[in-house]
Amino acid sequence: MAILIDRNARILVQGLTGSAGRHHGLSCRDYGSRIVAGVTPGKGGSQVEGIPVFDTVLEAVEHTAADVSMVFVPPPAAAEAILEAADAGIRLGVCITEGVPVQDMVLVNRALAGRPMRLLGPNCPGLITPGQCKVGILPADIHRPGHIGVVSRSGTLTYEAVLQLSEAGLGQSTCVGIGGDPIIGTSFIDVLALFNDDPETAGVFLIGEIGGSAEEEAAHWIRCHMQKPVAAYIAGVTAPPGKRMGHAGAIVHGGSGLARDKIAALRGAGVVVAESPARMADAMRQALEPNGGHPRQAP
Amino acid sequence: MKMHEYQAKELLQGYGIPVPRARLVDSADAAALAAKALGGACVVKAQIYAGGRGKAGGVVRVDSADAARVLAGRLLDSHLVTSQTGEAGLPVNSLLVEELVAVRREMYLSVTLDRGAGRYCLIASAEGGVDIEQLARQSPRLVRRVVVDPLIGLRAFHARDIARFLGLEGRVAETATSMILSLYQCFQDKDASLIEINPLVVTEDERLLAMDAKFTVDDSALFRQPALSALRDDRQFEPLEVRAAASDIAYIKMDGRIGCLVNGAGLAMATLDMLAECGGQPANFLDVGGGADQGKVVEAFRILLEDPMVAGILVNIFGGIMRCDLIAESLVAAAQEKDCRLPIVVRMAGARREEGRKLLEGSALNIVWQDCLESAARTIVGRIAASA
DSSP states (O other): OOSSOOTTOEEEEETTTSHHHHHHHHHHHHHTOEEEEEEOTTOTTOEETTEEEESSHHHHHHHHOOOEEEEOOOHHHHHHHHHHHHHTTOSEEEEOOSOOOHHHHHHHHHHHTTSSOEEEOSSOOEEEETTTEEEESOOGGGOOEEEEEEEESOSHHHHHHHHHHHHTTOOEEEEEEOOSSSSOSSOHHHHHHHHHHOTTOOEEEEEEESSSSHHHHHHHHHHHHOOSOEEEEEEOTTOOTTSSOOSHHHHHSTTOSOHHHHHHHHHHTTOEEOSSGGGHHHHHHHHHSGGGGSOOOOO | OBOOHHHHHHHHHTTTOOOOOEEEESSHHHHHHHHHHTTSOEEEEEOOSOSOTTTTTSEEEESSHHHHHHHHHHHTTSEEOOTTTOTTOEEOOOEEEEEOOOEEEEEEEEEEEETTTTEEEEEEESSOSSOHHHHHHHOGGGEEEEEOOTTTOOOHHHHHHHHHHTTOOHHHHHHHHHHHHHHHHHHHHTTEEEEEEEEEEEETTSOEEEOSEEEEEOGGGGGGOHHHHTTOOGGGSOHHHHHHHHTTOEEEEOSSSEEEEESSHHHHHHHHHHHHHTTOOBSEEEEOOSSOOHHHHHHHHHHHHHOTTOOEEEEEEEESSSOHHHHHHHHHHHHHHTTOOSOEEEEEEETTHHHHHHHHHTSOSOEEEESSHHHHHHHHHHHHHHHO
16 A cells, blocks of 8 residues: 555646656656646646646646646745645645745645645655655656655655665665755654554655754654654764754754764664665664664653 | 845844944954044954854954054954854954944844744843853743744734843833834845844843844745845855855865765765765765756866865766766766866766766776765775875
């Protein structure tokens, strides 16, 4: 079954007529994803390689029963595109766009609260359920069907992890990129909870990085709720301080944002944290062993 | 994007937030004139993109116009090293000469993003001139946070609550209330990611003044803030960082000898971590980004090759949006243009990897191909050690 998407997902692409939307929309279709529609205001009635294009998301949904939207709309209009998808009854929005203003995302997240649409991203590579469905820009050929759930704030670093997992014979149930922006629609915890309840998922690999405190919050959740083994890698152990790390998060959760604090929090929750990016699959394999080499602490 | 103190204060003043009388100068003579106009005694403040200036000698009280001239002569065109600048420090190209203010008490006020809540928040403390992170850790009760619902905005009752928390009363409390609302409006209008007034002071004659201010703008919103983009002071960056920024390449100059070119921020950080584990030191962080065209990738390689510290290059690419053959073509083009003889270790995976490999192997460059990140890192570290 995996999580969020399977072969039945009916996908529309907001921005299908742009170069990135077209390239990746068609690449998803080549993988077997059901790309049922494109949406570009002003281009309704046209087609992209046989995929009908509509002026509005609502129109596309009415004609094609799309339930997932992949957003390739440029930053100035990305927030509007997400809100339009939510309004049209889309179940899962996946925003690939990088560079959406933070203020726009603060408003979008507030507007989505209490509504049925789940947003992935922005600034994310999308997600894939290997062998069934891909929504996003991930290189499909490195993935293998299997039972490891992958969740990550990164793009290419996720591909690195997946390549290692696949080469080690550890296929994936679903791989989910949650995005690298400070404000994103879906958190580590949201995805961990889905994997926890997914019978196809036997263990989870989590990829985090410096900044904010999402990994610490995930560690706390894992300690209290996670029934499955988790391994992780945190990037940025050697990142110079003060560079691109906003002043914001650390004020609230004193001492957070550093890789070493995240690693310590995850280890404290029984997560096997890879010492190097070359040993991510080793960490996953170790976590899957009985006791994972780490006796789990009681909450 | 950071801003200088004087720019931050000009923006705040535009929203009716009072700041001390001051003049921006870029010569010793102008500093003396400014001091004279302010009555002789004044404060001279070095304008750099970093905090910690006071302890580093970048904010100094002087008693006369002559003293201001001497101090300005010493500070201007020097590099100021503070706890936040790194060893090289930052160049002092201008000074803010500011009136002396008789201060009764100091407070702290800021607006920033609360990532966990996904909302903006106002932070206040009755203790001014403090490190707010440390204070929040040690004495959380001295810090008030108001998390703002973006659909409702910051309201007058929030601002009154903050004023009361700061211990303000009467007319000053009223002024503070409207100042807090103006501050939040400014934050919204300018797509700020941080505005920090530290300290905010009450003067002996019962006025509120923003004595020092930090102002950071969301880089992702600069496309709709052209007036703010124009305020960027390129002299506060490494020249190669300025060039990289012009091409929208994420580049940070570091101290080592291995030039790194990677796609994706997470993978770029992991590559630096991997190098460190193998005993190597990166010359830079460089994320060429996802949707880069060949011109951008060639420019990224040029930037690495023009850094005199770089003795070898590590390329780590995982193709997704980015195609490995585009990277390979760009690498060959840039290396030929610069007549590069440096050892280059390339590791590629993902989209069009084999095409990329063929292009590199068919070139006359000093390139070693590696299949995995760890062996790539070890190889470049070994090559550089051998050539040193």
